[in-house]
Amino acid sequence: MKKVIEVNNLTKEYKGxxxxxxxxxxxxxxxxxxxxxxxxxxxxxxxxxxLSLLNYKSGNIKIFGKKxxxxxxxxxxxxxxxxxxxxxxxELTVYENIDYFCGxxxxxxxxxxxxxxxxxxxxxxxxxxxxxxxxLSGGLLRRLNIACxxxxxxxxxxxxEPTVAVDPQSRNNILDxxxxxxxxxxxxxxxxxxxxxVEILCDRVxxxxxxxxxxxxxxxxxxNLSNIKEKVTVEVLDLSDKYIEEIMSLKNVDSVIYQNxxxxxxxxxxxxxIVEMIDYFKNKRINYxxxxxxxxxxxxxxxxxxxxxxxx
Amino acid sequence: xxxxxxxxKILNRNKGIVIMYTVILLVFGxxxxxxxxxxxxxxxxxxxxxxxxEDNGNISKNxxxxxxxxxxxxxxxxxxxxxxxxxxYQDVSYIIYIPKNYSSDFLSGKxxxxxxxxxxxxxxxxxxxxxxxxxxxxxxxQKSVSDENELINKINETLKKEVKVEVTSKLNTGELDKASFxxxxxxxxxxxxxxxxxxxxxxxxxxxxxxxxxxxSSTNYKKSNRILLLSNFLxxxxxxxxxxxxxxxxxxxxxxxxHGVLYLINSFIFMITCIxxxxxxxxxxRNKNAISGVVNVVALGSSFLCGVFVPVNLLPSFxxxxxxxxxxxxxxxxxxxxxxxxxxxxxxxxxLFMNFIIMIIFCIVFIILTNIVSKKRQKIG
Numbered sequence: 001m002k003k004v005i006e007v008n009n010l011t012k013e014y015k016g017x018x019x020x021x022x023x024x025x026x027x028x029x030x031x032x033x034x035x036x037x038x039x040x041x042x043x044x045x046x047x048x049x050x051l052s053l054l055n056y057k058s059g060n061i062k063i064f065g066k067k068x069x070x071x072x073x074x075x076x077x078x079x080x081x082x083x084x085x086x087x088x089x090x091e092l093t094v095y096e097n098i099d100y101f102c103g104x105x106x107x108x109x110x111x112x113x114x115x116x117x118x119x120x121x122x123x124x125x126x127x128x129x130x131x132x133x134x135x136l137s138g139g140l141l142r143r144l145n146i147a148c149x150x151x152x153x154x155x156x157x158x159x160x161e162p163t164v165a166v167d168p169q170s171r172n173n174i175l176d177x178x179x180x181x182x183x184x185x186x187x188x189x190x191x192x193x194x195x196x197x198v199e200i201l202c203d204r205v206x207x208x209x210x211x212x213x214x215x216x217x218x219x220x221x222x223x224n225l226s227n228i229k230e231k232v233t234v235e236v237l238d239l240s241d242k243y244i245e246e247i248m249s250l251k252n253v254d255s256v257i258y259q260n261x262x263x264x265x266x267x268x269x270x271x272x273x274i275v276e277m278i279d280y281f282k283n284k285r286i287n288y289x290x291x292x293x294x295x296x297x298x299x300x301x302x303x304x305x306x307x308x309x310x311x312x
Numbered sequence: 313x314x315x316x317x318x319x320x321k322i323l324n325r326n327k328g329i330v331i332m333y334t335v336i337l338l339v340f341g342x343x344x345x346x347x348x349x350x351x352x353x354x355x356x357x358x359x360x361x362x363x364x365x366e367d368n369g370n371i372s373k374n375x376x377x378x379x380x381x382x383x384x385x386x387x388x389x390x391x392x393x394x395x396x397x398x399x400x401y402q403d404v405s406y407i408i409y410i411p412k413n414y415s416s417d418f419l420s421g422k423x424x425x426x427x428x429x430x431x432x433x434x435x436x437x438x439x440x441x442x443x444x445x446x447x448x449x450x451x452x453x454q455k456s457v458s459d460e461n462e463l464i465n466k467i468n469e470t471l472k473k474e475v476k477v478e479v480t481s482k483l484n485t486g487e488l489d490k491a492s493f494x495x496x497x498x499x500x501x502x503x504x505x506x507x508x509x510x511x512x513x514x515x516x517x518x519x520x521x522x523x524x525x526x527x528x529s530s531t532n533y534k535k536s537n538r539i540l541l542l543s544n545f546l547x548x549x550x551x552x553x554x555x556x557x558x559x560x561x562x563x564x565x566x567x568x569x570x571h572g573v574l575y576l577i578n579s580f581i582f583m584i585t586c587i588x589x590x591x592x593x594x595x596x597x598r599n600k601n602a603i604s605g606v607v608n609v610v611a612l613g614s615s616f617l618c619g620v621f622v623p624v625n626l627l628p629s630f631x632x633x634x635x636x637x638x639x640x641x642x643x644x645x646x647x648x649x650x651x652x653x654x655x656x657x658x659x660x661x662x663x664l665f666m667n668f669i670i671m672i673i674f675c676i677v678f679i680i681l682t683n684i685v686s687k688k689r690q691k692i693g
Contacts, residue, residue, distance in 0.1 A: 051528050070527075077530035087521035091325040092318065103314030104529035104536075148525070 002029040003065075004156055004187045005050065010059035012042075012049050012211075019045045020056070021211040027156075027189055032182050034202030035191040036298065042211035043191040044084060047158050050189075051081060063156065077105055080154030080186075084161045086145045088133050094144055095120070095129040098151050105152035119151035122177045139170025146174060150181060157181060159190045163197060175200060195298035205298070209306050219298065226296040226304055228254060230273050234263040234281070236288040243284065250276060315536050319543040322516050323509075330509050334551065337501035338558065341494065359435035359442075360384045362395060362404040369415020374464045375446060378471065379408075382442050399429055406430045406439030418450070419460060446471065484565060488651040491559070491566040495575050495647050496620050498555050499582060499640050504611035505551060506583075506590045510544050511603045514594030523689060537686055544587055552583045574650045574664065582643040585671045588678035589639070595685045614638040624648065639674040642667040 005027035012020040020042045027033045035043045048054040050061055052070050061068045063075045088097045098116045106112040120126045123143035133141060146162055159178065163171045178201060182188055190201060198205055199219050207215040207222070215222055239258055247263070248256045252270040256263065267273045274293040281288055323330065361383040363376050379385060386404045388394050398404045409427035417424050428443070430436040449470050450463075457463040517523070517540060527533055556576060559567055566572050593606055615621060617631055618640040624632065635641040646667040653660055 053524060053527060073530045073532060076528060079528065081525070081528050083521065083524060085521050087519075087525050089318070089322070089516065089522065091322045091516060096318075096321060100314055100318045101525060101529070103317075104526065104531045107313075 003027065004029050004063065005189070006060075006062040007046075007050065008060040010046065010049055010056060010061065012045050012054060012056040019211050020049065023059070023208075023211065023213060025206055025213065025216065027187060028204075029187055030182070030185060031203040032178070032188040032190055032201050034198040034205040035189060035208060036193065036195065036198050036205055036302070037191075037208035038193055041208045043208055044160055045211070046208070047081075047160055047189065047191060051079070051158065078155045080150045080152060080157045082146045082149035082157070082159045082162050084164060086133070086141050088141075088144055088148055090133050092132070093129065094125055094131050094133070094136070094147075097133070097144060098147050101148040102151035105154075115151050115153060118153075119147040122150070122180060123147045124173050124177075137167075137170075138165055139167045139173075142166050142170060143174060143177075146177065150186075153184075153186075155186060157186050157188045159188060161192050163192070163194065171197075195302075198298060207298075207302060207305065209302075214305050215301065222298060222301050223296055226301045227268055228266045228296045228300055228304070229269050230267040230271070230293055231296060231300075232265045232267070232274050232277050232291065232293050234265070234277065234288050235261060235290040236263055236281075236286060237261050239263060239286070243286065247277075247280065250280065315531075315539040316543050318517075319513060319540060322513055323547060326509075326512060329512075330505075333508055334505050334554075337505055338555070341497040341501050342558070342562065357435070358382065358384045359405045359439040360386050360403065361439050362386045362388050362398065362407045363410065364395070364407065365410040366412045367410050367414040369413070369418075370460055370464060371415035371418050371450070372410045373415075374467065375408075375410065378446050378468075379442065383439060395429070399431055402431055402433065404431075405433055405435035406443075408443060415460075418454065419458075419463070421454065485651075487563055487565050488571060491563040491571070491575060492647045492651040494559055494562055495579055496644050498559075498579060499618075499643050500611055500615040500620050502548075502551060502555065502579075502583060503586050503589075503614070503640065504607050506544075506548055506586045507593055507607050507611055508603060509547065510587065510590035511594040511597050511606065512600070513544070514540070514591070515597060515600050515603065518595065518598070518689070527689075533686070534683075537682075541587070541591055544591060545584075548583055548587050552580065555579070570656055571650055571653065574653070574661075575647065578643060578646040578650065578664070578668070581668050581671045582639065585639040585643075585674050585678070588675045588682070592678045592682045592685065595682055595689070614640045617641075619644045639671050642670045642674075 003026045005025075007026070008024050010020055010023040011018065023042075023046060035046065037043050045054065049056045049059075050063070050068065052061075052068050052072070063072075064078060066072065066075055068075055089100065092100060095116065098119055099112065102112050102115050102119070106115055120129065123146055125140065125143055125147060128136065128140060128144075131140075133144065136144060142162060142165075146159070149159075150157055162178075163174055166174065175197065178188065178190070190198070192198060202219065204218055205216065205222055206213055215225060217225075238261075244256055244258055244263075247253065247265060252267045252273055254266045254268045256265050258264075265273075265277065274291065278291060281291075361379050363379060363385060365372055365376060376385075383406075386398065388398045388404065395404075395407055399407065407429040409429075411424070411427075414424060414426075426443070426447075428440070430440060446467070450467050453463050453466045453470075457466055517526070526536060556567075556579075559575075563572075566575070589610075593610065597603060597606060614635075617627075617635040618624075618638050619627060619635070620640065624644065627635070632641075646664055649664045649667070653664075
């Protein structure tokens with residue numbers, strides 16, 4: 001598969017502290033690569049280094065097979081970036097903003113008009129073309145931010161936490177838009193600390209912590225790294241310590257936590273452990289309101305690998 | 313074109329504050345100039361003199377007559393207290409005490425000194441000059457002429473002699489001074505306006521978030537900076553043209569002459585210097601709220617130091633030494649040179665051309681510094 005980005009031994013330091021530590025990875029053409037990690041893990045620094053916005057201490061970065069640097073305008077023409085902070089002109093309207101940023105890449109007026117129109121369609125801002133950024137809600141503003149970054153139809157798109165502080169409706173709209181971009185053939189690097197988005201969108205995930213890659217693979221591959229195979233949650237009132245101890249001794253049970261009238265049971269192996277759990281409650285004549293089983297999340301994987309939550 | 317269009321749109325969105333700033337500074341300049349108009353008007357005045365004559369001789373009478381012709385003789389109550397009050401309240405500027413037997417003592421060659429009292433005013437000094445002139449002439453003739461009437465005639469003849477002065481200069485100094493004042497003040501007004509507007513617009517383009525997007529785009533960052541510089545030039549040219557048109561109404565006689573052409577060239581070169589300076593400041597300033605402060609420090613500060621508000625000849629030498637580091641100094645000096653130009657030979661114009669060159673060197677330095685600053689801005693950390 002053709003490599004769009006090749007990062008080799010990238011190291012970036014801030015005043016002697018390593019923000020990115022000997023990072024190496026590739027991004028393949030047409031895939032959505034998720035860069036997952038908590039705040040301050042080095043995701044944005046990695047992207048800024050790839051884009052040559054930052055000087056880095058050592059390493060080698062190639063995009064589309066060519067060395068990336070500040071003056072690599074032929075490479076830059078194929079890249080679109082959506083930054084974490086909304087980067088638009090307050091003085092210009094929605095249309096004028098998209099037209100300006102698209103105009104930095106596309107000089108043909110008619111082609112640009114079409115591209116701006118397509119971008120407005122993609123993010124669902126057709127009705128707001130004459131609005132100024134200050135007149136838009138947070139969600140709409142984020143959509144404008146995305147439209148400004150991708151209007152010129154780049155082949156490689158960096159999306160740096162584009163859904164931070166966005167309402168659910170706008171988030172769904174943004175995620176749909178990203179899927180459309182992928183379907184249109186764009187390669188996407190997507191950084192976030194929302195594991196749900198990674199699970200929905202990403203073909204491959206790199207988990208970063210303290211500037212280092214701690215795991216990489218597809219979502220399923222990462223989940224298989226976890227010692228936990230199943231999680232059963234039961235909503236039950238006033239469960240005594242005696243019962244908790246008994247549940248702990250059941251087959252395949254790894255851990256039991258009971259708090260706020262919810263019982264969390266994790267299993268190291270086995271399938272359909274929920275059946276045994278239902279039988280146990282039935283035999284003991286304990287009433288419960290809800291019981292469900294789920295597979296481990298990426299957060300569980302991250303927790304196991306680093307000892308902390310993704311949103312810490 | 314994209315950058316230029318965005319520049320125009322942003323300028324348009326800020327047009328209220330831009331127009332307000334320009335109009336205020338222009339009105340301030342024109343008002344200042346009109347209140348300064350009287351500076352070059354001169355009116356003849358006579359000092360008010362009181363003569364306390366205790367002598368009855370012809371020599372002293374001739375002295376009183378001379379003062380009658382050349383000054384305003386005041387009559388004050390005949391006591392010393394009233395005379396002192398008159399001096400204090402400047403009803404009189406000069407008091408001459410002629411003692412008894414002054415005429416006979418003078419004729420006999422005695423060295424007599426006249427008592428005087430005076431105010432430390434221009435009129436007091438002028439009256440003293442009249443008295444000295446009379447006494448010097450009288451003393452010269454007294455040594456060779458013994459007859460009293462002949463002596464008086466000789467004194468009067470000499471004092472009546474006038475030197476004919478022909479003014480050969482055809483300069484309309486009043487209008488030229490007016491033009492100089494207008495163009496000098498224009499330097500403050502234009503510098504303040506350009507720094508404010510250019511910094512305001514660059515601040516929008518140089519916001520970290522926008523700047524990052526511009527840097528990662530396929531548009532060459534230097535090229536985009538050049539377009540911004542040219543866009544700012546367009547705005548500055550319109551402003552300069554506006555000031556020029558106003559000057560056509562204020563000092564038309566000067567503007568449609570060789571002096572006017574030189575004022576235009578001087579102000580045009582200064583405008584370019586202002587653009588490059590404003591562009592450099594615009595690239596350095598990161599906070600919108602700092603713009604007004606920078607305008608005051610740079611535009612107002614340099615104007616005070618370089619003789620825009622206070623004539624250069626009234627400024628202390630150490631201030632002028634500092635002023636040399638500002639382009640405004642060379643611009644103001646250029647205006648002063650232009651207003652005094654009688655003919656336009658190369659030798660006369662050479663100092664002016666030197667000032668033009670110095671201002672152009674300032675431009676080049678500002679452009680180089682801007683390039684260094686903007687190159688550093690291509691990286692965010």
